[in-house]
Amino acid sequence: MGTARGTDEDVADTLVARALDGARRPALVLRADAADAAGTPRPTDDGVTTVPPGDLPAAPDGASWRTVVLVADDPADLRRLAPVVTVSGTGWAREVAVVVRRADTPLTWADPSPGPTAPAVRRPERVESVLAHGGTLLTATLDRRGDVGAVLTAVALAAGTTRATTGDPDVGVHNPVGFRRRWTRDHVDLDPRAPLTPALVAGLRDARGVRVPPDADPRTVQGLAMAGVPLVRPGDDDVPDDALAREERSVAQRRTALVAHAHDSGWRAPTVSVLLATRRPAMLGHALAQVARQRLALPGAAIEVVVAPHGWDADETEITAALPRTPYVVRPVAADAPLGAVLQEATDAASGDVLLKLDDDDWYGPDVVTDLLLARRYSGATLVGMPAELVRVVPADATVRRKGPSENFGTLVAGGTMLIGAADLRALGGWRPVPRHVDARLLDDLLAAGGTVYRTHGLGYLLRREADGHTWDPGTDYFLRPDSLLDRWAGFRPPPSVGIVEQAGSTP
CATH class of the missing domain: 3.40.50 (Rossmann fold)
Incomplete structure (x- = not known):
């Protein structure tokens, strides 16, 4: 040896x-x-x-x-x-x-x-x-x-055409990239002798669900779960005949498998600094509650919060009460500073390996940080985020699910979910000191520099749209066009993955 x-x-x-x-x-x-x-x-x-x-x-x-x-x-x-x-x-x-x-x-x-x-x-x-x-x-x-x-x-x-058939599945190969929301076949039965290969995963993506026999190879089952193929294990109910419920099951299964793989492989998550820039004192408690409910399942995962009050002074006793076990920094910024400069002040005060921009009025499921870190691991992208797929349209008293891809490389993610390495952001020159379109400018700069953007699933994030008060405002009708929607529900209807607990200021 x-x-x-x-x-x-x-x-x-x-x-x-x-x-x-x-x-x-x-x-x-x-x-x-x-x-x-x-x-x-x-x-x-x-x-x-x-x-x-x-x-x-x-x-x-x-x-x-x-x-x-x-x-x-x-x-x-x-x-x-x-x-x-x-x-x-x-x-x-x-x-x-x-x-x-x-x-x-x-x-x-x-x-x-x-x-x-x-x-x-x-x-x-x-x-x-x-x-x-x-x-x-x-x-x-x-x-x-x-x-x-x-x-x-x-x-x-491109490294080699063969794949290992023993040991932990390769997260760079077996992951949710390419997940299909629609299916063309009903449930199929998994061959218990089938080895885990990219071809097996690709061949099962069009199934509503895959029934797993008791004697199936555990490695194959783990790899399929990591890839987001909806599984029906012995004793489970069939995968629902509903696109949203099917994807909810897939997301829960893939998260469990990917987190287990991270622990088994010895991988450690980077530390996260949440950047919270807000002009609205009334929304501070709501935003802090979204951070406090994050359950960090990955080894090494840790959060700090950088609160950047834009034109006002935050009460640190409120922050401490909301985040009793989470370190935080308060960096007030003058009211006349553009939003990009506010975010840069927050970035300069952050100590995390990666930075997550969080909007003060949206809702975040308890696994958003975990899912973004997982997506960053298996995609290898410079910046990851979620699509603005689920939207609470307050003036219409409706909740909608918009069309659009997920688990893919692209050019756009929701600004309130952008996760990027601190070193990568520094290499780009930081946030542009502009009052509007700050997120779009960062994406433009990143793509122009040769960086990559990955969009994971959007089920844990619920965007809030009021009649006014947004830095990006295409109008309420933009979110309600029938040709752009997968679903529309009356009232406040967050999906299970957002898992909102009723609380003051949380539900409009």
Whole structure:
């Protein structure tokens, strides 16, 4: 074992040196053996910093990393590490290299088709791939700085055609990306001998539900649940013949399976800073209640709240009472400051690995933070969010469910659900100091820089629309057009996943 491990290290050292030869500095090398016996990272040398994946330092002297190199043991390890590195917020670079210690075939670049199942990734100016010393090295040089996570995800998706059939399912392969809301077949029976493969998942997505026999392979069952395929286990009722109820079951099952996978794999969630900018003192209690009800199921998950009163002074006793076990920061901002500047003040005061923008008047289910963190892990996207799918239209006394895709890569998410790495936001230059369309400007900047946007399900988020008072206001009729709706209910009808408990100020 000692000889094999030494050989692997020699291969990695040789290929990393080749990747760094002539590469731009500062350079960041991510490899699991970066820490010495004392647990300290390898020192910076010649503009190169080497650390374990997921333990990312800032570039020296406030600069950005210009080259990033990821070292993996084999193609399966690469597929596991790519989402971890992306979640950790590597940011942007001009050169990205991937080293695989043990490989039979060279790594390749395969342009993923932008759309529901793959991120849009800028094609590199130059891609070189070699097979040497029993391993492989791919280097990609971009025409300008691009999203490292998106590049790593593209390479990982193209890494090999075989899939492991033992051990934990690969979250980079078996996940809800591509979930289908509509079905063309009724329930189908799962073959108990069926191994878990991408083809099996794809072939079951059009079923209303999948009946799981008692002797089914547990790994296959876990992978199907992670992918969001609605399952009927022994003793369960059939999947309801209702699109919303079917998706509710899928979301609950996938969350359970993905959380279990995170615990079993040793993955730890990034810490979250909730950014709460509000002009309305009367809505502070409502907004804090949405944070307080979050149940953080992922290992390492933790929340802090940055309250940015816009033109008024918040009563900290109210915040403490609402969040007795949650750390918070209060950063008042002058009334004449534009909204973008308010959000930037909150961002500057935040200490979390990732930032979640929360709107003060909407409703958030107790698993919103968990679901966004999960989506960030399995999608590898720079920014994740939920669609504005469920809307409480107060002037019409109605609750609607709007049409639109979910669990897909795209260009738009609801502003009150945007989750982005703190390092990624810094690399973009932060929030633009504008009074309106702040969310749209951030998405524009991110996409122009080569970042990716992923939209997870929208069942845990309920947008509130009043007759006026919104920074983005297309008018009430915009949310009530019959051709844009899946469902419409009279009155206040939050779905089960929002799980609102009646409380003062919560229900209009």
